[in-house]
Amino acid sequence: MSIDSLIIASFMLLLGILESIGGLYHDSKRTKDDWWIEVLSFVHSSTVSKPLIVIITALAMGAILPMWQGAYGDTSLWIALPFVLVVDDFIQYWYHRKAHEWAWLWNLHRPHHTGPDMGVMVTFRENIFYVMIIPNIWFLGIVTYLGLVQAVAIALVAKYIVVVSAHSDVRWDKWLYKHKSLDGLAWIIERTISTPSTHFAHHGKSSKDGISNPTGNFSNMFFFWDVMFGTAVITRKYPEEFGIENDPKDHWAAHLYWPIIKSDKANSEIGDGYHKEMTSLKEPVITQVEAGKTYWWCSCGYSKDQPYCNGSHNGTKYKPLKVQFDKSQKISWCTCKMTKTPPYCDGSHKD
Numbered sequence: 001m002s003i004d005s006l007i008i009a010s011f012m013l014l015l016g017i018l019e020s021i022g023g024l025y026h027d028s029k030r031t032k033d034d035w036w037i038e039v040l041s042f043v044h045s046s047t048v049s050k051p052l053i054v055i056i057t058a059l060a061m062g063a064i065l066p067m068w069q070g071a072y073g074d075t076s077l078w079i080a081l082p083f084v085l086v087v088d089d090f091i092q093y094w095y096h097r098k099a100h101e102w103a104w105l106w107n108l109h110r111p112h113h114t115g116p117d118m119g120v121m122v123t124f125r126e127n128i129f130y131v132m133i134i135p136n137i138w139f140l141g142i143v144t145y146l147g148l149v150q151a152v153a154i155a156l157v158a159k160y161i162v163v164v165s166a167h168s169d170v171r172w173d174k175w176l177y178k179h180k181s182l183d184g185l186a187w188i189i190e191r192t193i194s195t196p197s198t199h200f201a202h203h204g205k206s207s208k209d210g211i212s213n214p215t216g217n218f219s220n221m222f223f224f225w226d227v228m229f230g231t232a233v234i235t236r237k238y239p240e241e242f243g244i245e246n247d248p249k250d251h252w253a254a255h256l257y258w259p260i261i262k263s264d265k266a267n268s269e270i271g272d273g274y275h276k277e278m279t280s281l282k283e284p285v286i287t288q289v290e291a292g293k294t295y296w297w298c299s300c301g302y303s304k305d306q307p308y309c310n311g312s313h314n315g316t317k318y319k320p321l322k323v324q325f326d327k328s329q330k331i332s333w334c335t336c337k338m339t340k341t342p343p344y345c346d347g348s349h350k351d
């Protein structure tokens with residue numbers, strides 16, 4: 001076991017013990033399938049997928065560019081470490097973001113989001129193929145071959161300390177929000193690295209709770225990617241409910257090995273022959289709305305409750321639009337999703 005793995009494993013164990021003392025596992029909503037997913041994916045990614053990527057990269061690089069082995073070994077750590085940290089995390093931000101926007105990649109990332117609770121083990125809760133094609137791990141394999149071994153080792157420890165703590169139910173950031181005097185510090189920290197609050201929001205079931213942001217807060221180590229690319233939501237609160245809407249509760253094997261193993265649930269996104277049906281219409285829907293009540297307009301065109309969102313937007317780049325009205329009235333909702341004045345129909349369906 002490398003010194004890196006030892007530090008990360010000890011850190012996880014420490015947080016796991018603190019979570020346990022806090023009662024997380026005593027009151028856990030996890031099912032047996034959830035436990036299988038968490039334990040098996042952790043074992044698989046640390047003993048098979050990630051080592052395999054490093055070995056394949058070294059062999060491939062050795063065959064293609066043998067003269068480059070260790071070529072950058074003399075690079076100053078002051079340059080190599082920030083380079084590795086920033087490039088790795090930038091790549092992962094976009095990979096993770098696309099995993100929420102592209103249906104096939106969402107199916108691979110989905111097990112990470114079906115857990116009903118947070119905790120250190122959620123960090124590694126992934127389909128095995130999702131891990132095998134994570135581009136930033138391949139990047140780390142390549143720069144290791146080029147000689148940035150020390151920078152990669154330090155970067156991995158720093159990254160996992162942040163990422164594991166952001167998934168942990170220990171919620172270390174709570175103390176930052178308690179004292180007014182720490183407000184400035186909290187402002188800087190929550191925009192720099194992922195915190196439990198911002199990352200829990202990414203795992204929250206639905207943005208309808210006013211805290212969760214499952215279609216944003218994609219950052220791993222550095223949260224400034226979300227701030228820069230407009231996907232950040234910072235509330236300093238934690239969602240009550242985690243998981244995905246309309247979860248059909250698939251078998252652990254389908255979660256871990258899709259598309260080789262498919263779910264036996266007909267309504268599951270990872271089920272055999274599943275097809276997400278477009279429910280957008282060519283006419284507006286007119287309904288009476290009440291003053292002050294909140295409505296969530298479906299913008300993706302997959303909801304079976306048109307014109308309202310029913311949580312079917314997973315695996316698309318769309319999210320529901322929150323709407324409130326000052327007075328009760330009749331509204332002509334767009335259902336073709338081509339309107340330029342969402343959520344209202346502007347006649348675009350005629351084209």
Ligand code: FES
Pocket residue numbers: 297298299300301302303308309310311312313318319320321
């Ligand atoms: S179902 Fe939520 S936006 Fe379409």
Ligand SMILES: [Zn+2]
Pocket residue numbers: 096100109112113202
């Ligand atoms: Zn995600």
